[in-house]
Amino acid sequence: MCEHLEAVTAGQISRLLINVPPGTSKSTVTGVFWPMWEWGPRNMPSMRYIGVAHEQNLGIRDNLKCRRLASSPWYQRLWGDRVAMTRDQNEKLNFENKATGFRQVATPGNITGRRGDRIILDDPLSAENANSEAERERVNLWFRESLPTRLNNPDRSAIVIVMQRLHERDLSGLILSERLGYEHLMLPMRYEPERTCVTMLGAADWRSAPGELLFPERFPAKVVDELERVMGAYATAGQHQQRPAPREGGLFKRAWFQPIGAIPAGARRTVRAWDLAATRKASGNDPDWTVGIRISRGNDGLFIIEGVHRFRGSPMEVDAAIRGMAALDGTSVTIRLTQDPGQAGKAQADTFLRALAGYTVLIEPATGDKATRATPAAVQAEAGNVRILASGEADRDAWIGPFLDEISLFPAGAHDDQVDAFADAVNALALGSTYSLANL
CATH class of the missing domain: 3.40.50 (Rossmann fold)
Known part of the structure; x- marks a missing residue:
């Protein structure tokens, strides 16, 4: 100054x-x-x-x-x-x-x-x-x-x-x-x-x-x-941070995400999409998060956000979290991962596929900018097709509040890890394709 x-x-x-x-x-x-x-x-x-x-x-x-x-x-x-x-x-x-x-x-x-x-x-x-x-x-x-x-x-x-x-x-x-x-x-x-x-x-x-x-x-x-x-x-x-976002939301409006008390009856497909960050939080820093978001969709067309697992950890901790959540979710839940570009990304994808043998795994490379990739999910949310499973105040404090805060600030927010995972899960449920080692 x-x-x-x-x-x-x-x-x-x-x-x-x-x-x-x-x-x-x-x-x-x-x-x-x-x-x-x-x-x-x-x-x-x-x-x-x-x-x-x-x-x-x-x-x-x-x-x-x-x-x-x-x-x-x-x-x-x-x-x-x-x-x-x-x-x-x-x-x-x-x-x-x-x-x-x-x-x-x-x-x-x-x-x-x-x-x-x-x-x-x-x-x-x-x-x-x-x-x-x-x-x-x-x-x-x-x-x-x-x-x-x-x-x-x-x-x-x-x-x-x-x-x-x-x-x-x-x-x-x-x-x-x-x-x-x-x-x-x-x-x-x-x-x-x-x-x-x-x-x-x-x-x-x-x-x-x-x-x-x-x-x-x-x-x-x-x-x-x-x-x-x-x-x-x-x-x-x-x-x-000197980067205000519209209080009502940017690409996503907070009001679009209405709570629901229980998952509707009937057949549903479920995806847990991961957005990975391999850095551990250091004192005074604010690095990205690793996020695993679970979303299901039924014949009624509704996308239900069932929960968000969000943490900061080392690569080994991230790997352990993905395998641990897979075991909790069960084999009926598709695991969605993003493949990083280059040979290192292919090697990482190969490692995850081997570690997650027995589960349905969807691995796709990221294409386009973040806002473009999030637009289909925003369209579904604006149309009233997205709900948040909220069973009580504990859910709102633990993950619903941080999720709505981040998604409402996108793309002006400091973090977009939950947005990326949410968009990937919606796209996977809307389009759906499963990659194997032969596709990599």
Whole structure:
């Protein structure tokens, strides 16, 4: 954050969007330290700042911190010759120095008539209002039509926006989807290599290990784990990981998966589909899961999700789990596995077929992207052909909640292991073909 704010000071960046989790000092760095650093150490005391927040009290909080810092004996001893404070304009909403620089507080509703060299927009939308379309559009309209006219010099003045993601159509979503020319600094709580942030200054994220935490000194693994458990999947995806998904679901809608108390009578075909991940969970990391999902289908055309076995383990533990679940399911349940590409994938398939002798095994290579492979399953779910077997609260806590959370976030979620297994099982039941060693 500091490096990119320094680039604003140097004139390299005039529009900056920062997305970071709450509690990572974003307001203090952007709204307190940076303005007072420009006034004092950078010898820019004539700079004028307007701090905008969704709630005036939040703006007052940071304005007071700035004023206390600028008035402190330490600051005045070092830079008081440049930043001497005036007596006639020294209030919590607006204070000035004798070089005509000031820092003011505003909200989207009362910024009219103000102009500044720096507009610092800190969380323009509250978490409580993020799901209100009217509130989101009100902020977005103000941003488009009113904010750009509040700059002293449109060519050289700067707008800095710092916020957590709250909705796919929040202000950050508007800026990014319509490519409004903002340099985008994005730092999730858990590192995701495929989303490494790169800006005009180069790679902006110093982390390398998947799941590595952003601020472990303040948010260690046990704290982050508990926060995510309490917040739930949607808030975690947006506020922590800065990739909000539609609350009602992306490709899959949560409401499509209705519970059923018992499996309907009659003949049924059953598949347990596996999505494999051979990595064991390391401290502070968030690797993929190994998932085995059991789904059945009867002559009525309904797909019943009977249960999900989800864990992290070594290759030996994964192998043991597949054989153990096969023994529990019995020989009437087809085992669906995905063949990895290349010779190694063929060798692995051969190993599984030999280990699962006596069972019906379906092994197929993955073709197409994940969303394409999941689309047939989404069509069945949307048509009302998918049910979830729910016998009580224990099921909902153990596997139904995590399954619905993940599938509703797809394809924007951090994990898609359950989605992949679900799609493979539905496709196997809808199409059905059994591979043997001769097919590999």
